[in-house]
Amino acid sequence: MARSPESQRLVPSQEHLLLDYVHRLEKHKQDRRAVHIHLSQLKAFHRREQHVRAAANSFEPLVKALQGQLFVLQNSDLVFIYKAEVHPQTETIVQRVRFLFSDDPLLADEGDEGGGFATWYDVEKEFDRILQLVQGLVRVDRRQIAREGARMDTRAALKARQEKGEPLTPEVLGRVEAALERADLSNLVRRQFVCSLSANMVPEPVFSELFISVGDLRETLLPGVNLMSNRWLFQHLTRTLDLRMLAMLSKTDHITISGDISFNLNVSTLLSQEFLTFDDNITARRRGSMIIELQHVDIFADLGAYLFAREFVQEKGYRVCLDGVTHHTLAMFDREELGADLIKLLWHPEFAHLSEEAPETIRTIVRRAGEGRVVLCRVDNRQAVDFGRAMGIGLFQGRHVENLIAEDNRRRELLRLKRRIERG
Amino acid sequence: MAESALSATGPGQDGTSEEVLLRDYLHRVGDNRAGLYAVHVHLSDLRPGNRQPNFIRIAARSFEYLVNNFEATLYPMSNADLILVCRDVPVDEVDSVILKARALFHEDPLTAGEDGAFGDRFTTWYDLSQPDDYVALIGIADQLLAETLQRQRREAEAVAAAGARAMTGRPLDPPTLAAIRQQLQGARLFDLIHQQTAVQVRHGGKGRVLFREHFVSMFELQKRVAPGVNLFGNMWLFQYMTEFLDRRLLAILSRRGLDEGKDSISLNLNVPTVLSRDFQEFHQGLGTLANRVIIEVQLIDALADMGAFAYARDSLRERGYRVLIDGLNPFALQFFDAQPLEADFIKINWSREFLGDDANRRPAALSESVARAGPERIVLARVETEEAVKWGTGLGITGFQGQLVDEIVETMSDRGMI
Incomplete structure (x- = not known):
């Protein structure tokens, strides 16, 4: 990847993409128009994610027909640049978007003209104005990043609390534990693949993580209680989940497992009688296909126990993965020093807004850990993949990767169909 | 911690402790000692943090392969030491198992020496076909038994005495x-x-x-x-x-x-x-x-x-x-x-x-x-x-x-x- 000043920000924001687009537009500005929709001026309660998404979706048909390009900015504003021939359709769409927010004071004050809601540009005649506007947006974007990030976090935390329910208490925890000892959790086991990605984003599974879906567990056992509300109580609960997971893995007929798998355990579980029994019942070959994920907090809670347990399981043939590493803690741990085979780094959008020297630091850490030994997980979008690749990370896990796998499967299916038809 | 290590591998109430079993065995073999040897693994010298019962249990499991496949018996002592008694078992087989046990504690100073080398504090080997070694090991077994009894007494007293530094319960x-x-x-x-x-x-x-x-x-x-x-x-x-x-x-x-x-x-x-x-x-x-x-x-x-x-x-x-x-x-x-x-x-x-x-x-x-x-x-x-x-x-x-x-x-x- 070429290193322009922009790429130092790791991942281009929409503002930067727009600036880049406008620069390239300079040579093709005839018969182009642009519209800037000022959603940022709306009242905050109208500027919710789903509203902005709905507004952006309205442009989807034109974007798909390659008639225009849409940019959704950090402040929720939309910029649509399109071919003059679809101007009537664009006007209709903007009218429709406006209708979405018709009870907002921004629109109420302006009557039907709607001048404050959208600004229209003829790219050929007003190119300099557009360029100025976009350059201004990029500057604001830089300033706002830190602030916006913090605010979004608080909002997201609040939202999570509202959605996920009442905090867990020791009383409830005791009941959950008792219930878990009897419950059959095999239908709550989820699987997510860790993949390498080819240059054109074709995923190649390397191993898959098995985990008990805490969200579904809550729905099944205790609707309305947030099992994750207190990290210590949750950490305690994971010990019980560990034992259930080991029991399920012992009975392979419960879950069909193919390929190498990973699963989370506590260090104390590795030293328990239950793990020794589990270990007795599986073949040496299967040990080699298993990766045990350990949380770094758990490791440092009793470093001596970790060092012992790690030696024990690695000697048996299992691999060990250091889990829970974030953008805050990445620089603190050395994979080799801790003797882990793999490191899982949690993707966070803040990665895109780190300091200027951060990318080089991260690249160095990844290089030292070994390219094939770092997994970027919680990869929910393309941005995360682009970031990971720029950092030299070779393995990815998350919703976006699952989508890529599904896409790839569809593509293969189509290809098969096509061949059959051709042969037909 | 030392007291919990005891409870994990401790002797039974009826006096058939591992210490007693070892001593009985050594006396029983008498002159039938051809090919017989023993390895004393000094886990009791580990740092207390490494001497936890589950650690010791896992270390003892390393020896299962020998016990299952050869004429070998493992005696887990109540002080966390392990004594392995073998007859005609290839030394290389024992070596590789001890190497694994040693690796488990590689952060502990006890394992710093080289296996079997002079100054190795992790293991002591006894060639029981040699009268000197045989007598020496019987001495060790007697000593371990005496220590166990003494420790049991001491610990009973310690538990009775309130305000122990480690929290109990x-x-x-x-x-x-x-x-x-x-x-x-x-x-x-x-x-x-x-x-x-x-x-x-x-x-x-x-x-x-x-x-x-x-x-x-x-x-x-x-x-x-x-x-x-x-x-x-x-x-x-x-x-x-x-x-x-x-x-x-x-x-x-x-x-x-x-x-x-x-x-x-x-x-x-x-x-x-x-x-x-x-x-x-x-x-x-x-x-x-x-x-x-x-x-x-x-x-x-x-x-x-x-x-x-x-x-x-x-x-x-x-x-x-x-x-x-x-x-x-x-x-x-x-x-x-x-x-x-x-x-x-x-x-x-x-x-x-x-x-x-x-x-x-x-x-x-x-x-x-x-x-x-x-x-x-x-x-x-x-x-x-x-x-x-x-x-x-x-x-x-x-x-x-x-x-x-x-x-x-x-x-x-x-x-x-x-």
């Missing part, structure tokens, strides 16, 4: 925790708050007070609200308990206020507490005295949510507080870089168990890690012996806290040296 579990939380709401706690002084020792033996840590005595708390419960028995539930103890502590200190002196104080708090309204209120009462207060945060608490920790740390600093990272053992610094924590102080809890006779397995790595973290920021706590002070000063550490320090502070203040 059944480990904390969720229902007990729920009950304790109920109890704590109304319990009197102010008289359980104790102080311990941390000092900085300078050239020429002169010292100054770094801070006086205010803490709730867990042993006294156990007595008051949870007799028979080992509060340290479950790390995560204990950690949760401290979250609501924090609030009580803050309320008490708010009422009490800081004393007239100029010395700083330190408090152990959870990160969520620092960000809570209770702390806001504590701070408002404190005003400009914040620069006399150091907030101690457990390493795992910081690691659990570094974003929250960094935010808490910065907002504490802005208001004049200083931040200390607590909960490190003497070799923790070798396994992570403390720099990104940006703490004013780092507290290492000294413990004899981490040191072998040579003080450390990897002295270079240790002093390097201390240098990287900044020895001037480190406070060595739980200092109870001269040895600990020597260990610390050897690494350039100048901050000390613990029982020994308390005694020294008393003497120094009597002489007006502090």
